[in-house]
Amino acid sequence: MIEAASLFILSGITFLVPQLRALYFRKDLDEKSQPNTLSNIPYFDFLRGISIIAVIIIHVIYFYKDSLLLPNLNTLLVFSLNNILRFAIPFFLITSGILLTPFPYTRKNYKHFLLKKSLKLLPPYLLCCIFIAFYHHYPLVKSIQLTLTGFMAVPYYFICILFQAYFFYPLLLKYVEKKYFLQFMFLLSILCYCIPQTWLIWGFPFVGRYLFFFAYGIKMRNYFLFKKLEKKESPFWLSLILFYLTLAIAFPAYYYNVRLIYGIALFNICMILQPYINLKHKLNKILIAFGKNSLFIFLTHFGLISFLFTLLKNVSHLPLIHAVLIIVLCIPGSFLLAIIFKKTYQKFFFLFTPKNLP
Numbered sequence: 001m002i003e004a005a006s007l008f009i010l011s012g013i014t015f016l017v018p019q020l021r022a023l024y025f026r027k028d029l030d031e032k033s034q035p036n037t038l039s040n041i042p043y044f045d046f047l048r049g050i051s052i053i054a055v056i057i058i059h060v061i062y063f064y065k066d067s068l069l070l071p072n073l074n075t076l077l078v079f080s081l082n083n084i085l086r087f088a089i090p091f092f093l094i095t096s097g098i099l100l101t102p103f104p105y106t107r108k109n110y111k112h113f114l115l116k117k118s119l120k121l122l123p124p125y126l127l128c129c130i131f132i133a134f135y136h137h138y139p140l141v142k143s144i145q146l147t148l149t150g151f152m153a154v155p156y157y158f159i160c161i162l163f164q165a166y167f168f169y170p171l172l173l174k175y176v177e178k179k180y181f182l183q184f185m186f187l188l189s190i191l192c193y194c195i196p197q198t199w200l201i202w203g204f205p206f207v208g209r210y211l212f213f214f215a216y217g218i219k220m221r222n223y224f225l226f227k228k229l230e231k232k233e234s235p236f237w238l239s240l241i242l243f244y245l246t247l248a249i250a251f252p253a254y255y256y257n258v259r260l261i262y263g264i265a266l267f268n269i270c271m272i273l274q275p276y277i278n279l280k281h282k283l284n285k286i287l288i289a290f291g292k293n294s295l296f297i298f299l300t301h302f303g304l305i306s307f308l309f310t311l312l313k314n315v316s317h318l319p320l321i322h323a324v325l326i327i328v329l330c331i332p333g334s335f336l337l338a339i340i341f342k343k344t345y346q347k348f349f350f351l352f353t354p355k356n357l358p
Helices: 002-016 018-024 042-062 072-084 088-099 107-136 140-149 154-175 181-194 207-219 221-226 231-250 262-276 282-292 294-311 319-348
Strands: none
Touching: 002 018, 002 181, 002 231, 018 231, 042 072, 042 088, 042 154, 042 262, 042 282, 042 294, 042 319, 072 231, 072 319, 088 154, 088 207, 088 221, 088 262, 107 140, 107 154, 107 294, 107 319, 154 207, 154 294, 181 207, 207 221, 207 262, 231 262, 282 294, 294 319
């Protein structure tokens, strides 16, 4: 209830203040030129790198959220950290929408697009699901069910969400130039958020609550690719972020990923800061590397957290110290594990690697 109230209050502020509403639902550029390849734009990899580290920390917190025996201040600290980091999934979906190159709709183009995305996402996902199923000795039927629904591991629902977003991509392209496209997509996501029955459809996670982020990336693609954002916008976006953080601290609760206002506001701030980020700095190069390998980190990090959680359970009786230790070990450990998995995958399943996609 607190999470929902926060979302509705921020949405109301955004709609009622003309300057915020104009920024939030602004028009895209009339730029027609399209770069040929966008998948390796360093700054978007940089943002994805930050986002995947945020995901790791969120999932470490997840292991403790039902068993926190902490003083109130520490509980507030942990919940606040979780809520601050909930930009991660919005960032992944926004950048996914931005980095897709629009194409004229034909059955052939659509099939090629889905095949390309399927061969990129599904083989490594299926390998991870098979490994988990064997590790836990799941029966065949249960293994298939958990794989198809994205419930083999807690974060795997996002694979289903992302694939559905790709599935709807041509439909979104068809209507993206309509005057009230963003407003409609926002209301659709809010509606799905308010109706829990839409969160799962026939047992499958449904993209509805998250679709606005993907649609926002598609709509604002040219704006973020070709225009330098103006610093004078910063106070408006920062005010929304400040409102969000104030509500999160004043009314502490464990938030999830439907951060329709906070995610968009923080993404725009990051794009305003782009000219001031030195991507050649060593730390930023590391974040870019995390971003480029974010799919494999995403698929492997939760298992590593679970393993470390069990291995180190007797190291400290203080949950906060225990959690910090796991975070410190899991961030580089997840990257190393992802690189090993990626190299092995590319060696033995080379037909599915990006350079071999049709």
